[in-house]
Amino acid sequence: MYKWAQPTAPHLFPPLQALDALLCPRIRAQPHKRGGISEREPRAKGPEQRSSYDRESVTARGRLGGRSGRRRRQAAKGALEMKEKGSRAAVDERYAQWKSLIPVLYDWFANHNLVWPSLSCRDVLKLKFMTDGTVPNTLVIANCEVVKPRVAAAEHISQFNEEARSPFVKKYKTIIHPGEVNRIRELPQNSKIIATHTDSPDVLIWDVEAQPNRQAQLAQMESRPDLVPPDSRPDLILRGHKDIAEFALAMCPAEPYVLSGGKDKSVVWWSIQDHISALGDSSKTESSPGASGSKGKIANDKDSPKVDPRGIFLGHDSTVEDVQFCPSSAQEFCSVGDDSCLILWDARTGTSPAVKVEKAHGGDVHCVDWNLHDVNYILTGYDSMKVLQIILSVCGTGEIWVLEEPAFQFTNLRVIKLLFFVFRHWSPDKASVFGSSAEDGFLNVWDHEKVGNKKNPNAPAGLFFQHAGHRDKIVDFHWNSSDPWTIVSVSDDGESTGGGGTLQIWRMSDLIYRPEDEVLAELENFKTHLASCAPRS
Structure with a gap:
């Protein structure tokens, strides 16, 4: 059984005690993953790693010929399929349990099925859709109506298709x-x-207000697949990389x-100051370079202005x-890479x-x-045998603080151990809060x-909420800077949903993150109110 919300103490929320068996189970990794190796892709064994049974099988196969080997391979394939079915069944069971608890865990929740997979999302709902090649890749800007806190009815947020x-x-x-x-940043x-990153050395800049809407041209492909519309042309191209820059x-x-x-292996820094007024002023009569997209302009077209790096x-x-x-x-930044290094840069002192x-x-x-609130904190993550370590850097204090045992210790660093990561982001609402997806x-x-x-023996130190609404890997998430404690997340679970993936916008109940004494006082007042409203005999 799985856990989705974990209070700091078992007695934090009295109304939730009746659901303790569901709210306080142990946290574990994805059912079909063990020891960092997917059971769908078993590691090949060398002769020295095989068990005695395996060695005997190899010898027997040599004596008996290929028929016995085929039987064993078929049996192994059948066993693997059974394990995959069991994993999917476990995920479906976990999802059903989570869905039944939505009214308890969330103040508001919305689920949106995607037609094509998306690898990125932002809080103003700019989505990227990656197609199978039969239709063009798209960048979609959408508006989302976010319900005010403590307004949504429980039956409305829990009943969705x-x-x-x-x-x-x-x-x-x-x-x-x-x-x-591959990436979207505003x-x-x-x-x-x-700005967007694709599989090229360039960074593409778009004025989404001035860009023409290409939805009608895409719709024509449903009746005329041969009418492939040309790519939209970016408003600005940033050049400086000598190789592909993807993420x-x-x-x-x-x-x-x-x-x-x-x-x-480089970090490239640009300023779009000279172009920002032209890009942002939609009231001007001059059209955006991208407005001529219907003429067949493409990303590397010479008409798109270029910017060289600073x-x-x-x-x-x-x-x-x-x-x-x-x-x-604006002069200081940091970077991480496959060389296992975290580098801090200061443009005022040079390029070293x-x-x-x-x-x-x-x-x-x-x-x-x-960290937006305290610049002494930097959050990083890495993948090693399906384990993420997040570092909270305490710059200049000389402090070493290990958040979970066992963990490595680094000078001036704080360490957390999590599951295999995809993304991590500090919360804009509280300096000490951050999220990680896996x-x-x-x-x-x-x-x-x-x-x-x-x-709590059932949860890692510091973990107080776990969103379990996705049924496969979460490829991106982002905190909404305009609506406190609201998160948009996107996953690649098209096989489960019958689409290209799932987009979810959600806000956890404030009973989970508010101070304990404040929550208990409110619940006590509510209890008194209910007693006063009860009919008298």
Whole structure:
């Protein structure tokens, strides 16, 4: 049995005690994964690793010929299929239990079935759809109606069709993107300006307000598959990488700067200051370069303006996997890569590393995020045998604090151990809260301030909520900066939902994260209110 919400103490929420058997089970990895190796892809054994039974089988196969070997292979295939069916059944059972608890765990929830898989999402609902090649890849901008806190009725948020689209999500505009979209980032000073990463060295800048809506042209393909519409043309192309830059992408919260990393082991820094007024002013009569998309312009068209970098920063020995600006400085940023390094950069001092943490992890470091409230904290994660380690860096204090035992210790670093990660993000609502998503389909919400409180043997220290609404790996999630404690998450579970994946927008109940004494006082007042409303005999 699985757990989705974990209070800091068993007595935190009296109304939930009756559901203790469901709310407080043990946390474990995805059922079909063990020891970091998928049972769907068993590791091949060498002769020295085979059991005595395996060695005898090899010998017998040599004597008896191929017929016996085929029987064994067929039996092994059948056993593997049975395990896969069992795993799917376990996931479905876990999902059914979670769905029954939606009114208890969530203040609001919306489920939206996607036609095509998406690898990225943002809080203003910019979605990327990756197709099978028969139709173009698209960048979709949608509006979402988010219900106010403590308004949604329990029966409304719990009764939804997994194979249907949500009435709260309304498509606003579709852009035909040149190639797959691996990352989406918006400019904090102007959310209409977004940057995308695809399988190329360039970063593409789009003014989503000025770009034409290409949905009608895509719709024509349903009756005329031969009429493949041309790609939309970006409003700006940022060049500077010498090799493919797929994932590492960030936009500065203080200035219109863009940061990127790629396979060329470099971190590239641009400013779009000279173009920002033209891109953001939709009232001007001049049309966006992308507005001529119907004429067949493509991403590398010479008519799209180009921007050269302000700086190219070298210090990594392998692919740069993620980058992030310091929230309080446009000149400071950080990066992580496959060389296991975390590097801090300061553009004012040159293009060499300001601080380089060698072997920050025991493997490739894939993600990094800088705390919006306290710049002394940096969050990173890596994948090693399906284990994520998140580091909370305490800059300049010389402090070492291990959040969970056993864990490695790094100078000036705090360490957490989690499941195989996909993404991690600090919460904009509380400095100590962050989230992490995984291939097991869970989205975990942590609070490192809760470490050291009364421990629950069924949960890692600091974990206080676990979203279990996805039935396969979560490929991206993002905190909504406008609606407190609201998260948008997207998963690649098309086989379970009959579509391309699942988009969910949700807000956990405030009874879960508010101070315990405040929650208990409110519940006591509510209990008194119910008693006063009861009919008198």
